[in-house]
Amino acid sequence: MALGNALANRPKADEPTINITSMMDMFTIILFFLLSSYGSKPVEFNVDKNMELPESSATFDYSNSVKLFLSDSSIKVEEEQVASLKNGQVLELDMNKPKSSYLYIKLKSFHDKQLAKAKENSPQNSGESKDDFHVLFFCDRNLPYKTMSNIMKVAALAGYPNFQLAVLEKS
Amino acid sequence: MAALGQRRRTAELECEIDMVPIMNMFLVLIPFLLASSTTLFLNGINTSVPVMAQTSEPAAVEKKSEVKITATVKLQDYQLVLEATSDEIAENKLKEMDTTLKNTNGQYQYAQLATALLRIKDLYPNSDTLILMPGERIIYDRIVKTMDVARAFEGQTLFPNVVISGQVK
Numbered sequence: 001m002a003l004g005n006a007l008a009n010r011p012k013a014d015e016p017t018i019n020i021t022s023m024m025d026m027f028t029i030i031l032f033f034l035l036s037s038y039g040s041k042p043v044e045f046n047v048d049k050n051m052e053l054p055e056s057s058a059t060f061d062y063s064n065s066v067k068l069f070l071s072d073s074s075i076k077v078e079e080e081q082v083a084s085l086k087n088g089q090v091l092e093l094d095m096n097k098p099k100s101s102y103l104y105i106k107l108k109s110f111h112d113k114q115l116a117k118a119k120e121n122s123p124q125n126s127g128e129s130k131d132d133f134h135v136l137f138f139c140d141r142n143l144p145y146k147t148m149s150n151i152m153k154v155a156a157l158a159g160y161p162n163f164q165l166a167v168l169e170k171s
Numbered sequence: 172m173a174a175l176g177q178r179r180r181t182a183e184l185e186c187e188i189d190m191v192p193i194m195n196m197f198l199v200l201i202p203f204l205l206a207s208s209t210t211l212f213l214n215g216i217n218t219s220v221p222v223m224a225q226t227s228e229p230a231a232v233e234k235k236s237e238v239k240i241t242a243t244v245k246l247q248d249y250q251l252v253l254e255a256t257s258d259e260i261a262e263n264k265l266k267e268m269d270t271t272l273k274n275t276n277g278q279y280q281y282a283q284l285a286t287a288l289l290r291i292k293d294l295y296p297n298s299d300t301l302i303l304m305p306g307e308r309i310i311y312d313r314i315v316k317t318m319d320v321a322r323a324f325e326g327q328t329l330f331p332n333v334v335i336s337g338q339v340k
Contacts, residue, residue: 028197030201060215144311162218163218
């Protein structure tokens with residue numbers, strides 16, 4: 001009982017308050033940093049782990065189109081592998097008969113689809129559409145031009161003579 | 172007197188802003204921004220490969236009053252070769268603009284290339300096309316760097332249309 005009285009009579013301690021000002025400061029800094037790095041059109045690309053894109057001072061926005069990935073071991077159109085590479089040589093591509101390659105067939109099918117879609121969407125269905133499709137080209141920075149050139153030639157044959165070279169913004 | 176003192180003490184009471192709703196808002200915003208933040212900024216360089224024309228349209232070649240130079244840059248293993256071509260200028264005048272830039276310490280002389288391109292651009296400001304002819308062993312990174320130099324130098328636009336050579340039938 002005596003102990004109970006002592007506890008009851010003890011001066012009440014102030015409720016502890018957490019000082020959140022410093023936390024607010026930290027959050028404000030993080031918020032502004034994240035706002036500045038907020039991507040206006042974030043898109044995910046499944047790029048090979050060992051593919052290194054070159055850096056460039058180019059500031060043009062890429063447009064989403066058919067994506068062609070050229071790494072040191074494989075060639076992919078969108079998500080599908082269409083050929084493999086060994087020592088810079090494309091294994092499933094004979095440059096004397098490029099139209100027989102799967103790369104050509106795949107790109108051609110994409111081009112035909114895009115063309116048909118553009119015709120459908122052309123004004124008054126006049127049947128005429130502007131063929132200005134391009135390939136968004138992801139290429140490893142260390143690949144020689146010879147390899148690139150063959151792929152670009154096949155793409156041009158399939159109806160894509162225009163390219164957008166995917167590059168990383170200079171840090 | 173005592174009442175006046177009491178009033179003053181009441182007026183001096185500290186007033187605290189309730190930060191909890193702001194903290195809640197931050198806690199929602201930060202994970203959202205973290206999820207949508209980009210770690211790599213991707214850009215695109217427009218280019219094309221020349222395609223052999225199959226049509227016989229007369230409008231294919233259009234004469235323009237302004238003289239235009241098409242610069243050709245050959246990327247070779249040990250040097251850069253700049254050549255100027257035009258239908259409207261005499262051959263000897265074009266030759267004066269040609270330059271060969273030997274590599275220094277295995278690196279291309281990009282600054283000198285930019286200066287040479289700037290000279291052509293100053294003389295013929297309507298020029299806007301540059302043909303890039305890389306050698307077979309030239310790596311892609313070097314091609315992109317040369318394209319960067321060809322497009323702009325110190326804020327001045329040089330040759331915005333860069334075409335990579337290669338002919339397709």
